[in-house]
Amino acid sequence: MVPPLEALRVRRRWGRHVAVDDLDLAVAAGEVVAVVGLNGAGKTTLMRLLLGMVAPDAGQTRIRGVDVRDASATAWADVGHMVDAACAWPQLTVRQNLEAAARLHGVPPALRAGAVDDAIERLVLGEWADRPMARLSSGNRQRLGLACALVHRPGVIVLDEPSRALDPAGVVAVRRLLRAEAGRGAAILVSSHHLDEIARVADRILVLHRGRWVGRLDPAGEDLERRFFDLVRVADGVERAVDA
Amino acid sequence: MRDAVVVEGAKLRHAPVGWAAAVLAAVVMPLLGVAFVGLAGTGAQGPLAAKLDGMVVGSGWDALLGTVGQLVAVGQFLAVGFVAVWVFGREFQDGTVAALFALPVSRGRIATAKFVVLGAWALVVSSAVVVVVAAAGIATGLDPADAGLAAGLTKLWFLAVVTSSVALPVALAASVGRGYLAGMATLIAIVAVSQVAVLFGIGGWVPFAAPGLWAVGWQSPETLVSPLQLVVAVVAAMVGVGATAAWWNRFQLR
Numbered sequence: 001m002v003p004p005l006e007a008l009r010v011r012r013r014w015g016r017h018v019a020v021d022d023l024d025l026a027v028a029a030g031e032v033v034a035v036v037g038l039n040g041a042g043k044t045t046l047m048r049l050l051l052g053m054v055a056p057d058a059g060q061t062r063i064r065g066v067d068v069r070d071a072s073a074t075a076w077a078d079v080g081h082m083v084d085a086a087c088a089w090p091q092l093t094v095r096q097n098l099e100a101a102a103r104l105h106g107v108p109p110a111l112r113a114g115a116v117d118d119a120i121e122r123l124v125l126g127e128w129a130d131r132p133m134a135r136l137s138s139g140n141r142q143r144l145g146l147a148c149a150l151v152h153r154p155g156v157i158v159l160d161e162p163s164r165a166l167d168p169a170g171v172v173a174v175r176r177l178l179r180a181e182a183g184r185g186a187a188i189l190v191s192s193h194h195l196d197e198i199a200r201v202a203d204r205i206l207v208l209h210r211g212r213w214v215g216r217l218d219p220a221g222e223d224l225e226r227r228f229f230d231l232v233r234v235a236d237g238v239e240r241a242v243d244a
Numbered sequence: 245m246r247d248a249v250v251v252e253g254a255k256l257r258h259a260p261v262g263w264a265a266a267v268l269a270a271v272v273m274p275l276l277g278v279a280f281v282g283l284a285g286t287g288a289q290g291p292l293a294a295k296l297d298g299m300v301v302g303s304g305w306d307a308l309l310g311t312v313g314q315l316v317a318v319g320q321f322l323a324v325g326f327v328a329v330w331v332f333g334r335e336f337q338d339g340t341v342a343a344l345f346a347l348p349v350s351r352g353r354i355a356t357a358k359f360v361v362l363g364a365w366a367l368v369v370s371s372a373v374v375v376v377v378a379a380a381g382i383a384t385g386l387d388p389a390d391a392g393l394a395a396g397l398t399k400l401w402f403l404a405v406v407t408s409s410v411a412l413p414v415a416l417a418a419s420v421g422r423g424y425l426a427g428m429a430t431l432i433a434i435v436a437v438s439q440v441a442v443l444f445g446i447g448g449w450v451p452f453a454a455p456g457l458w459a460v461g462w463q464s465p466e467t468l469v470s471p472l473q474l475v476v477a478v479v480a481a482m483v484g485v486g487a488t489a490a491w492w493n494r495f496q497l498r
Binding site: 048051052053054055068073074076077079081082083084085086087088089090091092096100103104105106132148158 | 247248250251254255258259260338339340341342343344345346347348349350496497
């Protein structure tokens with residue numbers, strides 16, 4: 001079965017810096033895959049490649065088996081993402097932003113109002129529904145961004161640090177939301193710096209370092225932080241040995 | 245496409261910048277023209293009075309429409325250009341451009357939707373200019389039954405529309421430059437270059453200067469800009485609009 005989201009030996013440089021180096025990735029339907037890594041590891045570049053925001057120097061990224069450069073409007077209508085920025089604008093209210101996101105994601109007119117109400121309820125935004133985004137706290141902006149990314153109930157979800165700026169209640173809400181989305185069959189890729197939090201939501205945790213996969217973490221395992229740094233140290237040691 | 249137009253319309257409708265620019269173009273500029281005509285008729289002396297004498301030619305509606313036409317040629321260009329820079333540049337400045345990827349509507353169509361909204365906004369502002377000038381002229385005692393009034397107002401509306409169209413290509417600079425700065429710098433550079441072109445007598449062939457020269461020509465005995473030159477200006481504007489949409493279809497994040 002074709003994975004909804006995949007990268008095939010994908011590579012991307014920024015100048016002389018190789019941000020993503022020959023990576024493979026497949027996210028299956030109903031699966032939450034987490035990518036963890038230090039700042040600059042290549043997480044955001046990988047997500048941008050998967051969403052067609054940047055073109056690979058080599059390799060291919062695919063949505064439902066189709067190169068993202070050739071993906072149809074129908075294919076993109078089944079994708080929700082929040083990478084770099086939310087699909088939301090400061091002068092619009094929460095409700096107006098969700099209506100805009102629903103339109104841009106191709107939600108049919110008859111379903112739009114229901115989709116907006118549902119997104120407001122799922123992200124617990126009812127209290128601020130008529131408030132402009134510019135006047136929201138950073139945590140509520142993050143909730144709005146997630147609501148905009150998920151308003152159309154996509155089958156492929158890509159989220160860069162979805163728990164950023166959220167309070168504990170927001171973190172729990174997002175965790176439940178992602179598990180629910182995976183439960184209905186969505187393929188989900190998330191990145192995070194919070195290992196303990198991501199372990200509670202992910203089925204697989206992949207460690208990215210200097211643009212390469214350097215190992216996996218067992219979400220059910222103990223002391224993820226120590227194991228993460230062990231993997232990074234080993235990768236750095238291998239690189240130094242190769243350089244020498 | 246319709247959904248993208250609705251979304252872009254909502255973004256502009258709720259933005260103070262759109263309203264501020266509309267007031268500047270549709271209210272401040274026409275009323276400034278009324279004030280200039282009034283001041284020119286007082287027989288005052290000094291450098292400002294001398295400038296106004298050169299600007300306000302004739303009397304009655306001719307003087308008012310001619311003066312407002314010259315102001316609209318600059319004011320409308322700056323207002324539409326400023327809003328175009330904001331509409332396109334803000335997506336890069338605020339980082340929201342990333343959210344416009346991976347959607348069923350292509351970025352080229354989103355750019356086209358932005359132009360549709362900008363065009364509608366400019367048409368409304370152009371019409372408002374005409375209404376404000378007519379109301380202000382009548383309020384200052386000019387004859388509403390003047391035989392040439394309808395033709396004069398139509399010409400003013402046409403000037404505002406053509407001026408609006410030649411301002412739209414600054415969107416390309418705001419897009420390629422990925423922010424407000426490049427767009428605003430281009431807007432200012434265009435005004436400066438147009439002035440130089442006019443000084444050298446080739447302004448009629450510079451799309452950005454042609455509408456203004458046409459307005460000046462209303463009050464001079466010789467025609468300064470031919471219809472062909474106005475057509476060239478509009479075609480150049482459409483090429484700029486098309487180039488912007490094409491760029492949006494292809495660009496990537498950095």
